[in-house]
Amino acid sequence: MINIRFNSLFLLLAFSLFIIFPAPSYAQDLAEIKKSGVLRHLGIPYANFITGSDDGLDVELMKNFASYLGIKYQFVKSDWRTIFGDLTGRHARRGSNGAELLEPSPIIGDVIANGMTVLPWREQLITFSEPTFPSSVWLIARAESNISPIKPSRSLQSDILLVKQSLDGVSVLALENTCLDPALYQLSKTKAEIRLLKQHLKLNEMAPAILNNEAETTLLDVPDALIALEKWPGQLKVIGPISQEQVMGAGFRKNSPQLLHAFNQYLKIIRKDGTYNKMVKKYYPSVFLYYADFFNN
Amino acid sequence: MTTENNRIDTAKIGRFFPYIAGQSLLFFLLLIITTTYMSQKSLSKAQEQSAQLNMKMYAASASYFYTERKNDIINLAHSKTLEVFFSNRALGMSMRYGLRASLLAMQTEFQALMDGKLINHLPIYQKLSFITNNGEVLIETKSHKSSNPQIIIEKNFCTGKHAQFIIINNTGQYYPSICIPYIYKEQSMGFIVAEINHSNAISYLLHPEHNISPKYQISISDSTQIHTLKNTKSKTPKLENKQDHLLTFQLIEEKQSAMSTMIAGTSLLISSRDNYTGIKDFLTSPWYLFSLSLISILVLSFVIIGYRARVANILLQSRYEESRKSNNKFRALTETTHDFVWETTADGIYTYCSPQSKKILGYEQDELLGKSPFDLMPEKEAKRVKEIFISIVKQHAPIKVLENINLTKDGRKVILETSGQPFFSSTGELQGYRGIDRDITQRKKVETELKYMASHDALTELYNREVLDQRLSSDINRATRYKHPLSVFMLDIDYFKNINDTYTHQAGDTILHNFAGIISNSIRKTDYAARYGGEEFVVILPETSLGKAQELAERLRTKIAEYSFSAGQGKNLNITASIGIATFPEHAQCWEQLIHAADKAMYTAKKEGRNLVRTI
Numbered sequence: 001m002i003n004i005r006f007n008s009l010f011l012l013l014a015f016s017l018f019i020i021f022p023a024p025s026y027a028q029d030l031a032e033i034k035k036s037g038v039l040r041h042l043g044i045p046y047a048n049f050i051t052g053s054d055d056g057l058d059v060e061l062m063k064n065f066a067s068y069l070g071i072k073y074q075f076v077k078s079d080w081r082t083i084f085g086d087l088t089g090r091h092a093r094r095g096s097n098g099a100e101l102l103e104p105s106p107i108i109g110d111v112i113a114n115g116m117t118v119l120p121w122r123e124q125l126i127t128f129s130e131p132t133f134p135s136s137v138w139l140i141a142r143a144e145s146n147i148s149p150i151k152p153s154r155s156l157q158s159d160i161l162l163v164k165q166s167l168d169g170v171s172v173l174a175l176e177n178t179c180l181d182p183a184l185y186q187l188s189k190t191k192a193e194i195r196l197l198k199q200h201l202k203l204n205e206m207a208p209a210i211l212n213n214e215a216e217t218t219l220l221d222v223p224d225a226l227i228a229l230e231k232w233p234g235q236l237k238v239i240g241p242i243s244q245e246q247v248m249g250a251g252f253r254k255n256s257p258q259l260l261h262a263f264n265q266y267l268k269i270i271r272k273d274g275t276y277n278k279m280v281k282k283y284y285p286s287v288f289l290y291y292a293d294f295f296n297n
Numbered sequence: 298m299t300t301e302n303n304r305i306d307t308a309k310i311g312r313f314f315p316y317i318a319g320q321s322l323l324f325f326l327l328l329i330i331t332t333t334y335m336s337q338k339s340l341s342k343a344q345e346q347s348a349q350l351n352m353k354m355y356a357a358s359a360s361y362f363y364t365e366r367k368n369d370i371i372n373l374a375h376s377k378t379l380e381v382f383f384s385n386r387a388l389g390m391s392m393r394y395g396l397r398a399s400l401l402a403m404q405t406e407f408q409a410l411m412d413g414k415l416i417n418h419l420p421i422y423q424k425l426s427f428i429t430n431n432g433e434v435l436i437e438t439k440s441h442k443s444s445n446p447q448i449i450i451e452k453n454f455c456t457g458k459h460a461q462f463i464i465i466n467n468t469g470q471y472y473p474s475i476c477i478p479y480i481y482k483e484q485s486m487g488f489i490v491a492e493i494n495h496s497n498a499i500s501y502l503l504h505p506e507h508n509i510s511p512k513y514q515i516s517i518s519d520s521t522q523i524h525t526l527k528n529t530k531s532k533t534p535k536l537e538n539k540q541d542h543l544l545t546f547q548l549i550e551e552k553q554s555a556m557s558t559m560i561a562g563t564s565l566l567i568s569s570r571d572n573y574t575g576i577k578d579f580l581t582s583p584w585y586l587f588s589l590s591l592i593s594i595l596v597l598s599f600v601i602i603g604y605r606a607r608v609a610n611i612l613l614q615s616r617y618e619e620s621r622k623s624n625n626k627f628r629a630l631t632e633t634t635h636d637f638v639w640e641t642t643a644d645g646i647y648t649y650c651s652p653q654s655k656k657i658l659g660y661e662q663d664e665l666l667g668k669s670p671f672d673l674m675p676e677k678e679a680k681r682v683k684e685i686f687i688s689i690v691k692q693h694a695p696i697k698v699l700e701n702i703n704l705t706k707d708g709r710k711v712i713l714e715t716s717g718q719p720f721f722s723s724t725g726e727l728q729g730y731r732g733i734d735r736d737i738t739q740r741k742k743v744e745t746e747l748k749y750m751a752s753h754d755a756l757t758e759l760y761n762r763e764v765l766d767q768r769l770s771s772d773i774n775r776a777t778r779y780k781h782p783l784s785v786f787m788l789d790i791d792y793f794k795n796i797n798d799t800y801t802h803q804a805g806d807t808i809l810h811n812f813a814g815i816i817s818n819s820i821r822k823t824d825y826a827a828r829y830g831g832e833e834f835v836v837i838l839p840e841t842s843l844g845k846a847q848e849l850a851e852r853l854r855t856k857i858a859e860y861s862f863s864a865g866q867g868k869n870l871n872i873t874a875s876i877g878i879a880t881f882p883e884h885a886q887c888w889e890q891l892i893h894a895a896d897k898a899m900y901t902a903k904k905e906g907r908n909l910v911r912t913i
Contacts (some may be wrong), residue, residue, distance in 0.1 A: 043606035138395070143388055152393040159394075226398050233377065234384030238395030285405065 030258035037068040040294035042109030049115035063143035092193040099124040117179035131247035134291040150240035163240035167192035173218035180219040360561040367460040383481040429487035462563040637734040657704030754828040757813030765827035784846030786836035787895035793832040793909040843880035873908035
């Protein structure tokens, strides 16, 4: 049940934008995309999924997918505030009870792929492909922090509890509307001091932010944490898990089932022939050690 | 004269050559042995110097090699991945949450070093490990075969802060390794141990380009033990089949080294010593001298033999020339004589025939070569002559006037008189016969005729009186010895004077001839007749009694009486004869008495009317 709030001003604005930037009728599903001859990849530079230097795991994945479809590839840079509107024609954000639709937006892309974690509220807005990458969220601290890494127990749930118990009075950096949204992990129920990342900052900047003393700890998904540990050796430490196991996937408009199906088919092929694991190894060589089951399957 | 001189010269040279050659040989051998000995000494020295130089080069190469390996490990120890891991571990991170990634990065770096360092496309490192101070193997790369299964940390395993060359002894197996302690924030975290693929390294370093003389065996030892490198010959190690040609370490007892030097930066000692256990360098071994001497002796022996053969050949040629000239003379002689000159083997096979063979036997010379004289004879004659020839050959005797009958090519009989002399080889073996065949056919014919004329009456062709006397005397002797009777007829033609007078003497001679013919045809084969004189004839009948003689005489008388004799001019007439018989021993004891008795009996028959047979 989506709780949608409308006010007259917002509706007027949305209507105006709709008139000014009408959603292109041709960019709906596979047939229209093939007809247009270009696959528009929406992405936000993040970790090694999209490095910002025209490469990254998801950039390579979508380039190959476009090639598989026999059309050209086009990268369309987006950000966490507009990325759903760029895909669906309607901005949205996480509300208190799920997704919250916002003003209309021109559709400028056909697929989101940038290590996007599959979360329930997002699934209300878009359809995710088969999982492309495993993930979970860790709590990362500066090396000199008093908070100590937990000693792993036999259960993930216990480990999460241990981490949360250690947050008493500890500042935690988080980012709303992303997989690092504190509300997703009920951090408000802990005694942690939640500090939301300034809106102009990006996920990639969480680790530098705590090194910059903006908070003592931060939430980081595993792929990003691995990159951060390599990038700032000895300056960061992993305290422990904050979330259950998660997965990432490519996001599609709900009215693009054929494109979704085509991608799932393509993903199935490259996972079977080993191409996908080679791509992953190129950008996340150590992830196989943590998620051997995911990639072996 | 010139040939004779040459023969003398070559014989002299042949006699003195062995002495000259012997002295030359001795001198030559001494020269060879001396020069070879000196060369061997020089070569040995050069080899030793070369071996020393090569060994130093090898030691320098090996030292450089091990220094590079130390640098590899030092660089590894300074890599960021190790720092990340140990810093993360120091921060208390757990393997499950974060630390494992650092460890994997470290493992990846170790493996990259191992995979990236190659020598001749073969890995330099057998295995790379990180071992903590308490012996826990934190990282271990995928190892190749024969790597150290487990490194046991002992006291003083690796001291100091620098990379060290060590040889790890693990249950009798030796693993040359480079070890470096890892220090993080001034605390020892453990050791990086790099086990070197020594076999590959040594294979490369011992490439023939760097190889020491095969006379010297290379060994590498540490302070107390020697690890011998097998197969250090010049054969190129086939590195692509490295397992077959790995130069493995093998512990042997230490022996005194001729030359040795340290491989700088390691505890290894490279040694090169004379290979007493293997086959020595042939060129510097006594076998070379021995072989050289042996070959020299053989060569000079061949030279002497060859020279002697040449001398013998000259002598042989000289003899041949003489023989050829002699043969020419001989042939000239044989071709001018009328006799058939020949030469045969000891088996009687013609090997030479003079041209007279054509004239005497009708055969060309070549037709007779390969044949024997017996092939030209009638069968019986051949058998007879062959037996004589075999007997002569056995005695190695000359053939002396052997008469034999031969058939000419056109089947005509010729009588040859053969004479010959045996000839022998230098060893006294009979080689054959040389001789002549003289055609005596005509002579034999004349001889036969003369003989006949001497014993026969020319008109009647009966024995003459001389033969009669000889034969009768002989037959009387035989009859006396065997006590046989012997009878004699004395025949006389009746009224023969009238015939002569009537029909001329020529007719009388014809009648006498025919009369003799009747006698010859009427008597037995054992009997014989003779003309006793004028118209008187005698018939001798050996082993015939008086009775039988009377019967035969009567039959003869009748036959004569019935015979119509030609008297010439177409006229015929009948004549008769009176026959007197005398028998031995009844009428006489000797041949003269017997003739006389028969004669008396014949006159009796004349007296009693002629054409009668009477006995005394």
